[in-house]
Amino acid sequence: MKKKFVWEKWKDPLLSNYDECEWPGYDLDEYGEKIPYHTVERQPVMHTPFGMISVVNDSMAVNQFDFWMLHTNFDLNEGIVQLIEQVVGVETLEVYTRYRIRIGFPRSGLFKPREVMHNIQQAVYTLDQVIQNQLLVGLDVNVIEKVIDAREKVDKKFEHWAIWVVPNGNMEVAGSDTLDDKYQQRIILLKHAQATVGGRLLTSESE
Numbered sequence: 001m002k003k004k005f006v007w008e009k010w011k012d013p014l015l016s017n018y019d020e021c022e023w024p025g026y027d028l029d030e031y032g033e034k035i036p037y038h039t040v041e042r043q044p045v046m047h048t049p050f051g052m053i054s055v056v057n058d059s060m061a062v063n064q065f066d067f068w069m070l071h072t073n074f075d076l077n078e079g080i081v082q083l084i085e086q087v088v089g090v091e092t093l094e095v096y097t098r099y100r101i102r103i104g105f106p107r108s109g110l111f112k113p114r115e116v117m118h119n120i121q122q123a124v125y126t127l128d129q130v131i132q133n134q135l136l137v138g139l140d141v142n143v144i145e146k147v148i149d150a151r152e153k154v155d156k157k158f159e160h161w162a163i164w165v166v167p168n169g170n171m172e173v174a175g176s177d178t179l180d181d182k183y184q185q186r187i188i189l190l191k192h193a194q195a196t197v198g199g200r201l202l203t204s205e206s207e
Contacts, residue, residue: 065104
């Protein structure tokens with residue numbers, strides 16, 4: 001399964017970052033300079049036993065970081081979270097669910113969030129390749145090159161795929177855009193073949 005990423009501007013429950021969520025770039029002129037022309041004043045408050053209390057404060061996290069929610073179609077396990085945390089430009093992160101994580105980028109202007117987002121995705125893709133390449137350790141160099149080439153082609157063509165590298169260097173490839181019965185049956189046969197004959201089995205779900 002191809003890993004997918006969806007980025008969504010994180011909305012503060014208290015709406016303190018309402019403008020930048022609803023009007024991205026509202027405070028930038030044509031030259032990228034700050035010019036807050038949208039001047040609707042809001043005073044977020046909260047209910048307490050002592051009545052309504054203002055929660056506007058320069059120390060609030062939303063004023064310190066540019067928060068984005070990252071949605072994925074794969075598990076955000078400990079290894080992936082640690083990898084994301086190490087990407088330059090990631091200042092804070094908080095895992096919400098197995099498929100969602102909130103990431104805070106600096107508001108210093110020293111990092112461009114879109115570039116950091118791209119680097120995060122590339123880091124995860126690279127991790128996948130490293131893990132799969134470890135399955136190829138010990139094979140003939142020419143075989144490894146053929147497998148990598150086949151993997152790149154099948155990954156572009158199908159959502160789900162599997163490559164069985166036979167001990168003699170040949171390959172059996174299966175691919176499908178859906179996890180239908182035909183594809184599932186094909187995977188079962190490849191796994192059985194690997195268990196019986198040997199070789200290496202790479203799949204789009206390999207982690």
